[in-house]
Amino acid sequence: FLDKLLQTKKALAPADWTERSVVEFTATGKPATWFCHALTGHEWLLRLVFRVPKNSFNEDELNSSLDIPTLNNTEGLEIYGNESRVRVGNLKKSPWQQITILVHRLSEIQNDEFKSFIDSATAAHLDHIKRLSLKPEDLMPWKLHGDKWHLGEKGFPIGKKLYWDRNILQDILDCAGKSGKNLEIQWDNRDCVTFRVKGVTHSWMMVKTKGNEFLEVRLSGPSGKVNLDMAKGIGFEQELIEHRNEMDVIVLKFRKPEDFSLPKLSDFFKEHLGHFIKMKSEN
Structure with a gap:
């Protein structure tokens, strides 16, 4: 039958x-x-x-x-x-x-x-x-449920201990999202959340959400205009990666809430985004 x-x-x-x-x-x-x-x-x-x-x-x-x-x-x-x-x-x-x-x-x-x-x-x-x-x-779950996937407990390396507090991710994402107008958030990558300025091809910020050792934030900005002094006291470790295409990348690493204060982080994001937008408008 x-x-x-x-x-x-x-x-x-x-x-x-x-x-x-x-x-x-x-x-x-x-x-x-x-x-x-x-x-x-x-x-x-x-x-x-x-x-x-x-x-x-x-x-x-x-x-x-x-x-x-x-x-x-x-x-x-x-x-x-x-x-x-x-x-x-x-x-x-x-x-x-x-x-x-x-x-x-x-x-x-x-x-x-x-x-x-x-x-x-x-x-x-x-x-x-x-x-x-x-x-x-x-x-894929990051395509179907973007924010829930990145904020959730799945997707981390199997069998490895998680060394950072997942609660800080929401605070950092919220803070970045309030940094300026015309920001677009892309959730559809497996292990990172990307912030873009509407109409600009190059991304401004990327948050790597599925590493087990720390939460990593990468911000692209104009060479000579962005530096580590801007990010002093934000994250337990900072790094400046210099590139030849007039774009430098600041890398911030976080593990716990004590690694940053929201007011200071907010000021840094707004200042950095301002440099990024100005550079793109001049090109």
Whole structure:
């Protein structure tokens, strides 16, 4: 029944029956990723597992719609349980939501409600695959949830201790964002947040958010106009990197709130941004 139902979806490839206890249904073309696994190894139940984009379905609503009874309320079974046979959950570190349906009798899914679910799930999966094939990086967490990704606890080097207080990141970003008008913040890089002046190609400031040893801030400004005296007392370490293209970079490193005062940091950001804007307006 399920095979015939899914065969009506032209964008799905024919079922793969080569595995001993798994029948796989995938979308045609690339990337080849599975939509449904039918797990046949259980004596009493057929386990159907579907993959759709995160937050596509609500477990309570889908349970109510499909109306599949619990094991205890199903006659003829020698296994027991009061848990729902329809489970919905978003997968961690993945753009997918997984839906599991445990089926005992054909009549439990041979109905309009299940067919409607298949229609919705297939459409959602195929749309997601289309997006994935066009631009896979758009499904990365820093693309989908920029600020939450950078301010969150994920993305740091695995197995390495974090030596800086993550709470200082929000303060520094807020302070930088208030430094002047026409500032644009870009969150869509995996390990840094970039500040740009509207209409200017070169970025003004970059905050490297996913290092484990310290929080690093880099500011680009005109050679001879920006120097380490401007940043004295800001960060536990400062560095000036000189370049030949009339642009020098001040590097500031932070670990704890005591490494800076917000008023002093605010004054520094505003002064530095002023030099940056003036340089770009003169070029």
